[in-house]
Amino acid sequence: MEGRDTYLRRERKLTIAGQLMGTNFEYFHFGSQSEGTTTPGLNSDIDLLCSDKRVNIMTDWRDWEAGMENFLMLRDDITPPQQYLLQVIYPYTPEPVTSISDDRFVRKDSGQILLSSERGKQNIEQKVSRLGEVTRNGPSVSYIPNWDIVRTFPVCKPIPEIHHWIDRCRGRHWPPAKLLEAARRSPSFLVPAGHPDSDYKREEWRLSPNLIERMLMFSFNMTQIKCYISLKIIKTALLNKIVRDCITSFHCKTLMFYTIERTHPSLWKEHNLVFQLLLCLQVLRKWLRLGCLPHYIIEGVNLFDGKLSMVQQRRLLQYVNYLIKNDLQDLFHIDIDEFGCRLRACGILRIGQAGARELDPVRLRYGISCLLKYEYFESCNTELTEIVYGIQSSNTNFQQGIHKLRAVVGNSTNGKLTTVAYDLIYHLFALHTSVQSSTSSRLPNPAFIEIIRRFRYSLKTDVVSSRLKLASVLYCFGHLHAAIRVLEDVEKKDHIKVKAVCGIRDREGDRDLQVFANMMSDSCDNVHSEPSFASCVRFIRQEAHCAPYIFWFEMNRSMTEEEVAQRTTSKKIWMDTAEVDARPFLYYLQYLTYGGLGERNKQLHACEILKSYIFNSRNDIKAHHLETALNLIGHCCEMEGDYQMALYIYEISLLFENTNNAANWHIQRLQRIIGNLE
Structure with a gap:
């Protein structure tokens, strides 16, 4: 729960900071971090979805909005389920664009101008390449190590696929009725990813109901959360050895959805955890036999497509059969987070190398809590650095920045x-106060x-x-x-x-x-x-x-x-x-x-x-900032009159940062002083 709260605060802070810097994006931390469904041993990535609110996605012509980037969702009988093409529509008249005026646009055989998902990712890659080394992973284009960053378009109009799922789930014990009602109002997202077998896979966009999936995850009780995390550990430690990294966390999540939907709530108790894992693996075995793992929400989507070949499915089916027949004995030998020991009710987690200090559950919980707070505090500092730079680069001042933030609060x-x-x-107020003091008189006046x-x-x-x-x-x-x-x-x-x-x-x-x-x-x-x-x-x-x-x-x-x-x-x-x-x-x-x-x-x-x-x-x-700290020591040596030692310290500083280091100025300055003394 603390992990959820931290990452939900982080995504809201990113959205506010973006508004302050003039962008119109809404940010979401989806995935295990914001769900609170990860452990130290899983070493999960951070998933960030950037929803571009400058774009209007149309499901029909009545949705057109003047002054917006308008794209009309298209599909026909040969378009794979969950996939759409986006036709470019003029921002000043509800008519299709007829010429290619943007690097991201392509012309379909029918003559329609489409927004290409692949060219969109290439465009983003060019823009962010100056921020760091870019890695691409499916729809993600990221310049931050261990982050998946996906740029998407929000779909705020009713989607038939979503409403069909809501109707299918009515009257069941799970998902609850309130969740289904919230799902009806929830936006979905178009993600830049095509179907692996489609002729238009470079142009297609995938419909992704991330917010509904988050609602489903947030409805889990603690036993269900533990079961899901256990499934991910099994995937990492056992299943991926059979089929490399072809089974994903999303496969595990889908197995959980189907298992919870078809299991009586009274069975989801702590003492039944291993039995629930067995049920999930039986569901996996069923879908492997059929050669199809259906998407839980969007009908007609096979989650094995593009992930598991038929040969890999047979190989995995053979191993899952073996696991079930042997009463899941392999689970008790998993080392990740001492998972096997935990199943034997062992409550100790070893951190780091062999012989390292053991953390009891209380210290471990405190450590994870501190880490979450630390990362939130660190991200605050990062966003503030960017905000300050943005204010300094524009014609605004810190007082105006504070007013903008207060406007966000007021609205x-x-x-x-x-x-x-x-x-x-x-x-920002702390910085504003300091800047004011810098420009004020040195006299102890009332101001x-x-x-x-x-x-x-x-x-x-x-x-x-x-x-x-x-x-x-x-x-x-x-x-x-x-x-x-x-x-x-x-x-x-x-x-x-x-x-x-x-x-x-x-x-x-x-x-x-x-x-x-x-x-x-x-x-x-x-x-x-x-x-x-x-x-x-x-x-x-x-x-x-x-x-x-x-x-x-x-x-x-x-x-x-x-x-x-x-x-x-x-x-x-x-x-x-x-x-x-x-x-x-x-x-x-x-x-x-x-x-x-x-x-x-x-x-x-x-x-x-x-x-x-x-x-x-x-x-x-x-x-x-070791080079700066060394420069402070060098200056102390200077003030003590030990110029040779000061030179030595400044030279050590340059060993850590040889360019963009004030030590270069200090060495030149000191050499002149020493020369004058001689």
Whole structure:
């Protein structure tokens, strides 16, 4: 349930962030992550569906809308079930387009102009290739590892296939009547995928009732969820060894739908789990014998088509027969998530390599909960980075960005959408406050005091980063005693159980469950406590007067146009900002502030703590901006008059990032200083 809540919040946040940046997409996290039907051992991908609301899909000519991209759904007697062609219609008159004016268009033999699904994917691939290495998997075109990203068109008009299924299910114990009524109002999606045996497979679009399938999954009780997850583990550990990766999670989901529909609800009890698995495998055996696994919702679709050849179906049937006749004994030898042990009522999960620490169920549950919160917090930072870049690249300001977000809240009747919008509003307000303080007078006038007061609303964003910004503002404006009080508060909060979060860079091992389980203290009370996360501290150029002088170099880290050209698209959105991990910045700010107060012993202590933290290999997993942290150490050495050591530290920084690194400026600057001294 926590997994569901997290991913539903993430999809709403993506939709809101898109609206703020001027796109008209609605985002959905379908699949195991948003269903809460995965385990650590299954290592499931993240599925993202992007629904393009700029497009109007017509089921007949009465659906035409002026000013929209209009496409008419076409099918005939030879079109495979679930497949459609999309005829291009003019946006300013309800008439078919007659000429090819777009790379995505093709002409059918009949002369009709169609929107090609294959050319559409090629067009998307060209656009996203600058964001990272592109992988294509069926309808997915993704530039993010372990993500399937599918661009779709929503179908909001009644679809005969869906209504036929609703009528078929009436009067049964499952699906329930309320679900069927909700399904009647639910949109479907056209996915860029053709039938493998069709003459028009490069042009066809597949009708996909994802939201209805989600409703069906959300209606499962806990035993049914466990049965489905068990089926996926069996698929991965046993069935795929027989037929490679030809059996998918969607096959397992379909088996569950048919089994639940035909089984009395009283049988779905925890102690019947193995019996329910046996029923599911018997359903699979039945469909393998018939050579057809029908789609649960859309009639006439064989889910074996294009997935399992006849030879593979016979091979799989033979093995499933063997499993059933041998009382599922092979299940008790599955290692994934210690599945076999769990079936024997063993409640321990081993994480990682042999000999690694064992996690009991309480620590495991806490670790998974922390991981979900961490990933949501991380995605907030990523979306905020893109929003800030979009605001800076346009003629708007942060105040206008906040107004747009509030407009989203005001226009929405969805309370959950409102909650997610405020997650972004708090972050934008924190940035707006900091920018205001940067442009205000250095004198302690009422306007500056009011800006400092506003920082209290920013403290909700995370544990320490907003407090560190406040301390930096106070230091830069000469309020050193106040800065020290804030830093002392930060030091108390930034303890060993705080997890560093960066929306830009990943560290190897960032998502290991052991890391998150370790955030749980030995006190039993901690099981119910909220995990603590610390974002990196970021200063954009409008905040320059809020940041120590050394960070101005980070805002201008490239030395040549060639260096700027080497930046990927994802780097371009943040590299003109100064970004540093919270803990190194805390120690560096302590060094500066204690120095300003003349407290020499505390100043030197802060410098030593900074060095020992960065050079301790155990902290590597927390160092998302190691080159920047090394530059801070180098600057401390400079201020101590040890120029040779400073040069050495800057050179180490360049070993980690040799371009787009402010260390290049520091080395040139220091070499001039040393030359003048000689």
